[in-house]
Amino acid sequence: MNVFSWIRSNWLIIILGIVIIVLLGKETSPLVKLRSQSMENAGISLSYPSGDVAISNGKYGGVVRKVPPAESSQRMVIQDTNMSMLVKDVSESIKGIEKIAIDMSGFMVDRSLTKPEGAASGHISLRVPTEKREDALDKIRTIGVRVVSENVFGNDVTDQYVDAEARIANLVKIKAKMEVILDQAVKVQDLMEVQMQINNIQEQIDGLKGQQKYLEQTAKLTRISVSLSTDELALPYAPDSAWRPMVVFKAAVRSMIGAMRSVADVIIWMVVYLPIVIIILGLALMGRFVYRKLSIR
Numbered sequence: 001m002n003v004f005s006w007i008r009s010n011w012l013i014i015i016l017g018i019v020i021i022v023l024l025g026k027e028t029s030p031l032v033k034l035r036s037q038s039m040e041n042a043g044i045s046l047s048y049p050s051g052d053v054a055i056s057n058g059k060y061g062g063v064v065r066k067v068p069p070a071e072s073s074q075r076m077v078i079q080d081t082n083m084s085m086l087v088k089d090v091s092e093s094i095k096g097i098e099k100i101a102i103d104m105s106g107f108m109v110d111r112s113l114t115k116p117e118g119a120a121s122g123h124i125s126l127r128v129p130t131e132k133r134e135d136a137l138d139k140i141r142t143i144g145v146r147v148v149s150e151n152v153f154g155n156d157v158t159d160q161y162v163d164a165e166a167r168i169a170n171l172v173k174i175k176a177k178m179e180v181i182l183d184q185a186v187k188v189q190d191l192m193e194v195q196m197q198i199n200n201i202q203e204q205i206d207g208l209k210g211q212q213k214y215l216e217q218t219a220k221l222t223r224i225s226v227s228l229s230t231d232e233l234a235l236p237y238a239p240d241s242a243w244r245p246m247v248v249f250k251a252a253v254r255s256m257i258g259a260m261r262s263v264a265d266v267i268i269w270m271v272v273y274l275p276i277v278i279i280i281l282g283l284a285l286m287g288r289f290v291y292r293k294l295s296i297r
Contacts, residue, residue, distance in 0.1 A: 075156055075158045076156070076157050076158045076161050076215060076216070076219045077154045077155065077156050077157070077158075077219060078154060078155045078156075078157055078215070078218050078219050078222075079130060079133065079152065079153075079154045079222040079223075080152070080153055080154070080155075080222065080223045080224075080225070081133070081137065081150070081151070081152045081222065081223070081224045081225065082149075082150070082151045082152075082225050082227075083137070083140065083147060083149070083150045083151075083224070083225070083226045083227070084147070084148040084149040084150075084226075084227045084228075084235040084236055085140075085141075085143075085144035085145075085146070085147050085148060085226060085227070085228050085235075086144055086145045086146045086147075086148055086228075086229065086230070086231075086232050086235065087143065087144045087145055087228045087229070087230060088145060088230065089230075090113060090115075090120040090121060090122040090228050090229065090230060091113060091120070091122070093122075093143050093144065093228050094111055094113060094122050094124050094228065096143045097124050097126065097140055097143060097226055098111070098124065098126065100126075100136055100139045100140060101126035101127070101128055101136070104128040104129065104132045104135065104136050105128070105129055105132070106126055106127050106128030106129065106132075106136070106221065107126065107127055108124065108125070108126050109125040109126055109127055109223070110123075110124070110125050111123065111124040111125070112124075119229055119230045119231030119233075120229065120230050121227070121228065121229035121230075121231070121235075122227075122228045122229070123225070123226070123227050123228070124225075124226050124228070125223060125224070125225045125226075126223070126224050126226075127221040127222065127223050127224070128221065128222060128224065129220060129221060129222075130219065130220055130221065130222045133222045133224070136224060137150075137224065140224070140226060144228070148232060148235050149235070149236075157215050157218075157219065160215065161212055161215050161216075164208045164211055164212050164215075165212065167204075167208055168205055168208045168209065168212075171201050171204055171205050171208070172205065174201055175198060175201045175202065175205070178194055178197055178198050178201065179198065181194050182194045182195065182198065231250070232250075233250055233251065233254070
């Protein structure tokens with residue numbers, strides 16, 4: 001049995017094998033894919049910072065390091081809230097949440113809206129005064145059909161703020177001493193070197209004061225991030241252990257649709273490349289025929 005005869009007799013098995021390979025290359029869990037993509041778009045993480053970590057680079061500037069708690073009667077805590085909500089109309093819900101932020105003397109940070117085939121989804125981030133956070137959350141909850149998940153976490157930056165204040169005080173003392181030296185300097189080179197040191201110290205002071213101001217403003221305005229969708233499967237949340245038949249059913253339907261699309265994609269590719277395959281097979285058969293004729297002679 002030659003290769004061409006085997007292909008003609010087993011063409012159905014070959015097509016099924018190609019379809020299976022394509023399906024195995026696809027994502028096996030559309031539910032996990034949807035949630036991971038939504039969490040990436042929303043900038044949400046399920047790991048929260050601990051209260052004794054001072055961050056002075058990246059988001060708040062400096063190096064991440066452990067610091068002992070500072071004694072302070074008023075702690076400075078930056079609070080963030082992540083919420084996932086099922087809604088009837090994503091676009092109108094985003095507008096309603098933005099209006100809530102404005103009414104609460106806050107503002108909208110960013111928002112996004114996507115309308116893929118199947119279900120619309122969106123995300124909005126806003127900042128409102130910390131003392132109005134609960135009122136804002138209560139009003140936001142009334143906009144949706146159901147709150148799927150809600151996570152509130154805080155980052156205590158009191159130690160970082162106190163540390164910056166101590167460093168500023170120390171730099172101010174050093175600057176005062178350098179200014180005394182500058183007044184006593186006689187040579188032009190000495191004057192220039194001391195002035196450069198003073199400028200460098202002043203830049204450090206300004207940077208630390210800017211960091212303190214940022215921490216103060218961030219602590220006064222809490223951030224609320226809301227992910228919205230008309231389909232619960234598109235929301236970023238950690239699923240519980242309870243069995244939820246409707247969620248499983250939707251995931252199965254989406255998986256079936258994805259498999260059917262993959263099969264359709266394979267068929268389309270085969271139809272497009274069919275003329276080329278026919279030409280190649282025709283040339284191969286012609287070459288085989290000519291070879292046999294020459295062999296007979």
